[in-house]
Amino acid sequence: MVGGVAAVAGPSLGGFIVSVLGWRWIFYINVPIGVLIFIFTYLFVPEIRNSAKQQLDLMGVLLVSLSCLFLTYGLIEGQHFKWSMYIVGILIISVVIFIIFYVQQKLRHKRDPLIPFALFEDRNYTLMNVVGVFFSIGVLGLMLLLSIYFQSILGYDAFRAGLTLVPASLISMCVSPFAGKFSNKIGGKYLVLAGLALTLIGMIWVIFIMNGHNYWVQFMLSMVITGFGNGLLISPTAAVAVKEVKDEVAGAASGVMNTVRQLGTVGGSAAVGALLQNRISAMNHGSEFESVFDISTKFGGHLSGYLTALRESLLLPMAAIALACIACAFVRKNAKRLSTNEIK
Template sequence: MSVAVQPDAESDKLDPGVLKVAGVVVLGVIMSILDVTVVSVALPTFQRDFDASYATVAWTMTAYTLALATVIPITGWAADRFGTKRLYLLSVVLFLGGSVLCSMAWDIGPLIVFRALQGLGGGMLMPLGMTIMTRAAGPHRVGRVMAVLGVPMLLGPIGGPILGGWLIEAVSWHWIFLINVPIGVVAFVLALRVLPKDEPHPSESFDFLGMLLLSPGLALFLYGVSSIPEAGTVAAAKVLVPAIVGLGLIVAFVFHALRKDHPLIDLGLFKNRNLTISVITMTLFTVAFMGAMLLLPSYFLQVRGEGTLNAGLLLAPQGIGAMLTMPIAGRLTDRIGPGKLVLGGMVLIALGLAPFTQITAGSSYPLLLGGLFVMGMGMGMTMMPMMSAAMASLTHAQVARGSTMMNIVQQTAGSIGTAVMSVILTNRVLESQAATAYSAVTQGQVPRDQVPPEVLVQGQSALADAFGQTYVIALVLIVLCVVPALLLPRKRIEAATPESGEVPVPVPMH
């Protein structure tokens, strides 16, 4: 039975009702984020089992990303129209259905299609989770609930390669998708029982024109950006044509949204100074940090010759560091604001990343793992306080649209960062014949016994240098993030006053 209660305006503690909601949301979000990184370690297996090129199997990642980009923009409107609980349950069902179909794929083509279906469900889970938790806890506890939501964002990049590597080695690639079934069923049942009863307020008509402009625009733009590593240059037609068309549609949406009363994405939210600064800081940070993190397992796999399971385990110190600082940062954000925490986190990330700019084929593991631990501590102090800065100053009615916007920004910036860092690394490798030859050996394209031993030694060293040069770019971008971060609030953010005609909605808790 649901009991309508108001969040305690004085207490900063998360009561049992909010913690139950957080547990349900985290389960769903873990599935969505974990599946991105779990599949990344399976790409060589897909190449072998389906007799397909790397460029083809990489579409299992790209199709998921594009589906996410397509569905995220409509999530805010749909949450207002149908209610967050119903939409959350539908998202879990879509994700589960896509997972089961992926496990049954008989060829690479069907697998790519089923991954897109999975992405339609996965794309709604994160913005819905942010909306549900922000409304349940109230604006004065946003920092704490964002810290809880940060757990799956950490477990994905760390646990994904470990879980994926183990499942592929111990059973088969089918189980990287089937593992979602028990998690998804539990998430669905708990969501049905625990999440607050829906009280949708369908006051706005759906912006069909906005959807026809923004969703394809984002998908085409991200498709072009995602094609950069394969093309090897930004100037390729495969990159430029979809990216320019997509960007044109996005610009057209901006002009449309500025003239429409109730657009798909409310650009009027940018009048909120905290949200605007948070979006700028998060964009720069996500491009730099997420792009750099993508390269870490590749270094351990290609340069150091580690297996997929060991490469995943070597990334664990980053998660441990983040788990130490994230709960503390969540509490402090609610009390002193995000500004000081984000700046401190940026400094720690820069310090942790510095050793990787000097990386070699024989770099000390304790030094690298220590750097990962420090970077993790910095990430725990950075990502969620930035989200909190944006969400805490929104009114109840703005939360769904605000969380949708933040997820679009994060998804787009992450894709750009991944593409940019991949291209920088690829170009650095191509500049050295020895590195190119060694890279071909590590990827199974050339048998090791066909390459002279001295070339292998030179190539391993040159490949490590290519990684180091790429990390220099990432470090410069992280330092640049300090500029907008200086403008983030350095005191507790006061809750927004409801707009004219908006009545604060009681939050029903079980």
Template sequence: MTAPTGVSTEERQGASPWLVLVTLCLGFFMILLDTTIVNIAIPDMSTSLDASLDQILWIINAYVLVYAVLLITAGRLGDLFGPKRLFIIGLVVFTAASAACGLATNPEQLIAFRIIQGVGGALLTPQTLSTITVIFPPDKRGVAFGVWGAVAGVATIAGPTLGGYLVTDFGWEWIFFVNVPVGVLTIIMAMVTMPDLRLNRRHKLDWTGTALATVGLFLLVYGLIEGESHDWGKVWGPITIVEVIGAGVLVLAVFLYHQYVTRAGEPLVPFSIFKDRNFAVMSAVSSAIAFGMLGLFLPLVIYLQSVLGLTALQAGLAVAPMSLLSMVIAPFAGRAADRPAGKWVLTIGLTLWCAGMATVVALAKADTGQWGLLPGLLIAGTGLGMVFAPLQTIAMRHVAPQQAGAASGLINTTRQLGAVIGSAAVGALLQAQLVGKLGEAARTNAADLPPEARQPFLDAVAGATGGALHVGAGQSGAAIPPGVPEQFRQALTDVTTRTFHEGFTNAMKATLLLPLIVLAIAAVSCLFIRQQPPSSTDTPTEPRPAEAATT
């Protein structure tokens, strides 16, 4: 139920919308900070928890998978009960789960607590975009989304640098503990500043759609992550990995059919929103961006620490220039998004980001120095800063306020679906490439060993590839087999380390072609954006006053 149209803008907003924006961005910052911190800590978590590569992929994807599945439902819950309440509940769940993650003593516990973190993050995130869309008039949303995009840049900087410092000086556990004070502060600010908006009290939740999406995505991601460790063969009795992936695709197809046949009601995916070409294109582009981002940085952080030998802090500082440049550019890109140039800002940004990361891949070698990747990272940072604010502004410009929660939940869902599929697909491709590239490097380097040590060396490398491979900082990828004579152990250690460095670098370079191709397709897709200047008639209805519900 909406309030009468005569309610003033001030009554609609309650507290200053800019103060509300600060609160929303602080919560969003915490979610993004957690993601980037976890990435930089991957090698140390692998070493400390004795986690294999496929377990590391689950630590990343358990969070993203739950986050993706629940985002649309959380957007609907925000429409039903108010974004303020869902934002605060999400903060409480996420903060408590972060503390539990820091106390985990094995990979299984950490994966379980990451799932709970995903629930909290999903409840929180859609409320940020829907609230911004409602409390800011159309001519101010570009600036607001520019600030929102700049927060993404700040989180990207703070994640690697703060995370690197915490991991290096205190341990990986503190990458999760740092969320606790930030979460408590944000909860207090949200309770004080956020208006209790109501856009529509009559939403219903699509539990069947949620169940189908959950099962389908789980099967698809499980098959991609576990494929290499099971040699793409049997995984559950007679059931094979290929059959698991096929079942996931089939269930997702049933999910889409269910959404279509229930379109007259309130399906999880409101197909009517996709009648707006810009929203449809931006949803696809958002998914591709997340695919590229997580797909690119997963192998890169392992390369920086486990191949180049950088500490977590040094690795964070190595990528910080890209994030810093992105943060500086984002607000200006947000202003440009309010003009017809927004389409071209986004297109150029994606092109530069893709070109910069391609340069990074070209410069990566087993002996590259800490700053050897800097030229590519600076190009990528320039492009990255031109992406997020224009994307959100173009996507949400024509969305009616009554659909703001569903729309923001939907576009965040497509982004997270891209992230989880990108991480799983790139992880699977990386594992497959490691099998071949490590084997090639091992056969080449075996010639430097005495004849008696060659076969034990080749056996050790063969046993370490696939999902059982450990990629922790300072590790060589394969353990020295027992029974090797002492006089051969040093030579074997040196050759094993060199083999891992060469094999991983070559595997990474081949793997990263996949996210680069996806980003290139996203850049071309931006040409289909309908270019229109923003005005008061851009939205189907001017943001109607949200009913301030009594608590």
């Protein structure tokens, strides 16, 4: 529910900040929010100590943080540097550091590793991580392309574009608690599959109604369908993933899932942005441009090519959701729970 409230407030509040204060404040505002979270956590979150003595894997934290840093930077800045050897080198460094991290974790497997890689021996946990990655790519890709469409084609400012996306988050917020309650009763796997299917239907609807002259209300149904689908699968995905995980490593399992999803959003935004830019550049005879939000001016008022590029780019998020469906189909209903010894 808390996540749903944030999802509802995020697009509109983010759009308001961008419109009034500028895009840099999207980053600046995290500083005071982070300070408040730190203070409230210190004052109100109860301290829970494990009876067993544990050591924080500082070297593991450093290695995985550096790997994620290089990966995120490479994916975000790849299009800006035209995927040059500089970016390729950055991504290679990320992979090398992660390999070092993996070896370090294997050597430390009996001394509280940061990530117990034996978690991935749990089939359902691994598959739900795959679902989470593809779902993040799909939904982030859809929202990114819709934001571009609303602002560059329909002429909305960032605030209005954000408000147009709110119905999806609002429906998701309302549905998610009920999906969590019914997950054990009818099977989380089937709820996740239903959610993915509805999300895919919402994307198909968007492709069909894009015409360059839409009113915001025409996207209401697709946003409701997509939001309903998102609400159905968010809680069950986590429930299915950690159902067979021992309590001792539940925190690590949850942390890995969240990190994987966040990397999926980064990769999704980079991939979708690069594809859109590539398709528009090809249709505009290789013409270069600074921002996808300004591309419509390159077509001299003839937006059919731009709309075609947007529709073609939407195929990538749709493919990601389809792959998530395939991964989810292989989830087992009754999996063996890993023992503590197997985890370590």
